[in-house]
Each structure stands twice: as structure tokens, then as C-alpha cells.
Amino acid sequence: MxxxxxxxxxxxxxxxxxxxxxxxxxxxxxxxxxxxxxxxxxxxxxxxxxxxxxxxxxxxxxxxxxxxxxxxxxxxxxxxxxxxxxxxxxxxxxxxxxxxxxxxxxxxxxxxxxxxxxxxxxxxxxxxxxxxxxxxxxxxxxxxxxxxxxxxxxxxxxxxxxxxxxxxxxxxxxxxxxxxxxxxxxxxxxxxxxxxxxxxxxxxxxxxxxxxxxxxxxxxxxxxxxxxxVIALDSDHIQIIDDTPHVALPSEKQYLSKVRTTQGKFRESLLKASPECKVCGMNIPELLVASHIKPWKDCNDEERIDFYNGLLLCPTHNAAFDKGYISFNTIGKIVISNYLSKQNKKLLGLDDNIQIQLEDRHHYYIDWHMKKVFKDK
Incomplete structure (x- = not known):
């Protein structure tokens, strides 16, 4: 449980x-x-x-x-x-x-x-x-x-x-x-x-x-x-799994295995669609990060594997996105946090003209990111 x-x-x-x-x-x-x-x-x-x-x-x-x-x-x-x-x-x-x-x-x-x-x-x-x-x-x-x-x-x-x-x-x-x-x-x-x-x-x-x-x-x-x-704990001891809301898996090892499998498939689907950073175009597959728009911890199981809840980003722009220093509006235009100075924007290679391609099914997740993650003064 x-x-x-x-x-x-x-x-x-x-x-x-x-x-x-x-x-x-x-x-x-x-x-x-x-x-x-x-x-x-x-x-x-x-x-x-x-x-x-x-x-x-x-x-x-x-x-x-x-x-x-x-x-x-x-x-x-x-x-x-x-x-x-x-x-x-x-x-x-x-x-x-x-x-x-x-x-x-x-x-x-x-x-x-x-x-x-x-x-x-x-x-x-x-x-x-x-x-x-x-x-x-x-x-x-x-x-x-x-x-x-x-x-x-x-x-x-x-x-x-x-x-x-x-x-x-x-x-x-x-x-x-x-x-x-x-x-x-x-x-x-x-x-x-x-x-x-x-x-x-x-x-x-x-x-x-x-x-x-x-x-x-x-x-x-x-x-x-x-x-x-004393009688020692049975090596075949298995917890009964019921249908109450807090139940997921009987073992964290199984859970971790499921997480790894899920994340691997999620990343593969993003790489297959377009193997480059959405912001800067960097295209070294080993360095690209499959970033969840709505963070993993806040998702249900379906959202965690949804292709439209993902963006492929380089490590730098993934960190900026994950921490809320950048986001996107529903037409894909970048939104840059006021917490970033002009110098840091320049160092990160960010400007207001950057626009990425989004589809309608991205909108729910992008809206969630803007409201819950994006930092603004």
C-alpha cells in the first residue's frame, strides 16, 4: 500500500x-x-x-x-x-x-x-x-x-x-x-x-x-x-492490496520500475517527434531532457505518460522551465519571468521573439504551468 x-x-x-x-x-x-x-x-x-x-x-x-x-x-x-x-x-x-x-x-x-x-x-x-x-x-x-x-x-x-x-x-x-x-x-x-x-x-x-x-x-x-x-517474518509475506484511494503498488521497487519504464517511453515519444531543444535547437539526444509541463509529482498516472504534457529541452532551458523562469502562452510564444535580469536573459539565450509549436492538447498543461509554476513579480 x-x-x-x-x-x-x-x-x-x-x-x-x-x-x-x-x-x-x-x-x-x-x-x-x-x-x-x-x-x-x-x-x-x-x-x-x-x-x-x-x-x-x-x-x-x-x-x-x-x-x-x-x-x-x-x-x-x-x-x-x-x-x-x-x-x-x-x-x-x-x-x-x-x-x-x-x-x-x-x-x-x-x-x-x-x-x-x-x-x-x-x-x-x-x-x-x-x-x-x-x-x-x-x-x-x-x-x-x-x-x-x-x-x-x-x-x-x-x-x-x-x-x-x-x-x-x-x-x-x-x-x-x-x-x-x-x-x-x-x-x-x-x-x-x-x-x-x-x-x-x-x-x-x-x-x-x-x-x-x-x-x-x-x-x-x-x-x-x-x-x-519467535517466528521470523515470512519471506513470502505479501501485503493485501485493496481498492482504497491511497493504494498504488505493493512495493516501492515495483513502483520505481514502473517509473523508469514510464519515463523512458515518455522520453522516446518526444525524441521521435523532434529530437532537439524546443528553445535553442540543441540536438544532442543524450543531453536532451524530457520535461513535464505539469510536474510529475502533481500528475495522475495518465498525465505522466501524456505526450502533450512534455517538452524536449536542453539541460539549461529545462532548469529554467522547471523552476518557472520561462513558460509559454497558448500560441507557443515564450514568456520570460521578470526575475531574470537582462544580463541573465542574454546568457541564457532568451528573447521575447522565441516561439515554439504547440497543439490544442498542450493548452491544459501550459495553462497549468503558467498559473502554478511560472514566477512573476
Whole structure:
């Protein structure tokens, strides 16, 4: 499933589902996890930075020092920290948050490594100790904007491994720049098809409530039996896709594949019609950009592949068009933003006599661009 940013406050947590970021252009403000984990009736969510994002329990609207739950977030982009999920075994490997040479591995800004040490110790102790382990919700960046994919609920430890094997303290870096960090092995547990309910998040946030009523069965099994007792996430786990408006695809990988295919066909159709920049005539195919008149993010699926929503432009004029410094009227005559000085107009090779060929079916998109994208004083 795929959840829009505006729906995150009521969205359940479903394996392999995508949770979209906002559209303000500010990573902190667009962060979907902060909105997703803002639970009704409570004041604090999780943070919007770092790999470990904790939310504390509350009482009478005030935060306590006890952790309700934590989010583990991986960008998947740092090759030195190859966080990975083995879907055949349900094992998730996550590296801690110390990367600073000379710094003690427990002395980190978000205290992520301290949390790891604490929960792994408790995981291999008694049932009573495991009751105080906060659930860990694992997310990974999809590579598109601030969108994230929910990988599942992780519990510390692996069946058949001792505590020291599950949480390894390793040394990284060259001899003069060495530092220590944890390599943590989690088990991703099976959860019910309806996913993680928001009622469980509310239970977890309230310091005075029992946290078992809405908890996944496999979480309760972990609390009772530890890592040896849990059933790992099924490698064939597939989310049910229904017909609600927020649904697009069951996996962001499928979504990305569709995007690439769609964009490739869109560009091919524009190149076939006229392989040159509409503004300057530059005709090196490898450098030409298939620019959407109505931006991709604002289009429905039909508009994204519509030939008449496209212009072939060189990189420079594509950037000017994309940022609203140029547009066109319905007869194809260029409209130049007043924000461009005479010198910049000259440097960009722009003058008021430029006119491109448009057809009637371009008009809807051109009108949209003039009203929504074009910059004017």
C-alpha cells in the first residue's frame, strides 16, 4: 500500500507499504515518520533526524524518561554501513550510531548504541526484563524524496545465537582513525495482515496502560520466550492490496520500475517527434531532457505518460522551465519571468521573439504551468 502524507496521522503500519513525505522542499518539515508516529492524544512524536528516533511514554501530557518505542531508519546510501534485511531468514543487520574516531561507542548524540546494549542485554535475560524493551519499527528510504518503506518490527537477537554473537562490537577505520561501533542482528517478526494498529502505539505511549491488548502475537511471544521463541517474518509475506484511494503498488521497487519504464517511453515519444531543444535547437539526444509541463509529482498516472504534457529541452532551458523562469502562452510564444535580469536573459539565450509549436492538447498543461509554476513579480 501507499499512504499520502496527509493521511499518515491515521495510517496503520503495513509491511512493505510506502509512507510519502511532504512537499515543502524541506527534509525536516517533509519527514513522514514524525507525522506517522504522532499519536492522537499525546504530545510528542519521534524525531526527524538520525537513525535512532525514540518516543517516550507520557503521563498527563508530559514526557517521561521511559522509551515507548523507537524507529530505526536506514537511508541505504552509506556503503560503510551496509544495513541489510535478509528476507529468506528474516534477519535484519543494523549498524550503530558511532562514526567518530576517538569517541567512545556509547557516547553518541542519540544514545543509539546505549539503547542497543540495553535491549540486547534484556532480550537474553528474563521475561520481566523483556517487558521493558521498547518495540523497534524499521524503515528504509525508498530513494524518492522523503518517502520511506516499512520493513517491519524488529526484536533484538537471533535464534541459535548468543548475546555476544547477536550484538557485536567491532572496530572500524584505519589505524590512526579507528573507532568502535555495534553491528546488531535483529529478527523481523511476523505480524498480523492488518499490520500494526495505532491503538498499540497509544498503549505504548501511555505509561499507565497495559501494552498487550493490541500487540502483535509474535511480539508477545518474544516477551515470553525471548529470541529463541519467535517466528521470523515470512519471506513470502505479501501485503493485501485493496481498492482504497491511497493504494498504488505493493512495493516501492515495483513502483520505481514502473517509473523508469514510464519515463523512458515518455522520453522516446518526444525524441521521435523532434529530437532537439524546443528553445535553442540543441540536438544532442543524450543531453536532451524530457520535461513535464505539469510536474510529475502533481500528475495522475495518465498525465505522466501524456505526450502533450512534455517538452524536449536542453539541460539549461529545462532548469529554467522547471523552476518557472520561462513558460509559454497558448500560441507557443515564450514568456520570460521578470526575475531574470537582462544580463541573465542574454546568457541564457532568451528573447521575447522565441516561439515554439504547440497543439490544442498542450493548452491544459501550459495553462497549468503558467498559473502554478511560472514566477512573476
Amino acid at each position: 501507499r499512504f499520502k502524507y496527509e493521511h499518515l496521522g491515521v495510517a496503520p503500519l503495513l509491511i512493505n507499504s510506502i509512507y510519502e513525505g511532504g512537499s515543502k522542499g524541506n527534509p525536516a518539515a517533509d519527514d513522514p515518520l514524525t507525522k506517522l508516529f504522532k499519536v492522537h492524544g499525546f504530545n510528542k512524536s519521534v524525531g526527524n533526524r538520525g537513525g535512532f528516533r525514540k518516543s517516550n511514554k507520557e503521563v498527563n501530557g508530559k514526557s517521561t524518561t521511559e522509551i515507548a518505542y523507537a524507529v530505526i531508519f536506514s537511508t541505504g546510501k552509506v556503503k560503510e554501513w551496509p544495513d541489510s534485511l535478509d528476507k529468506s531468514t528474516g534477519t535484519f543487520v543494523y549498524y550503530g550510531d558511532n562514526r567518530e574516531p576517538g569517541n567512545h561507542y556509547l557516547n553518541t548524540k542519540q544514545l543509539g548504541n546505549s539503547l542497543l546494549r540495553d535491549i540486547f542485554n534484556k532480550a537474553y535475560e528474563s521475561e520481566e526484563a523483556r517487558k521493558s524493551i521498547p518495540p523497534l519499527f524499521v524503515f528504509e528510504s525508498t530513494g524518492i524524496g522523503c518517502n520511506v518503506e516499512f520493513l517491519g518490527v524488529a526484536v533484538p537477537g537471533i535464534k541459535g545465537k548468543h548475546r555476544a554473537q547477536s550484538l557485536e562490537l567491532k572496530t572500524f577505520g584505519e589505524e590512526s582513525n579507528q573507532f568502535q561501533n555495534y553491528k546488531a542482528h535483529f529478527t523481523m517478526i511476523n505480524i498480523e495482515p492488518e499490520g500494526i494498529r495505532r491503538e498499540w502505539l497509544a498503549e505504548l505511549k501511555d505509561i499507565n496502560r497495559d501494552t498487550h491488548k493490541y500487540a502483535p502475537k509474535e511480539w508477545l511471544r518474544f516477551v515470553k520466550d525471548g529470541p529463541e521463541g
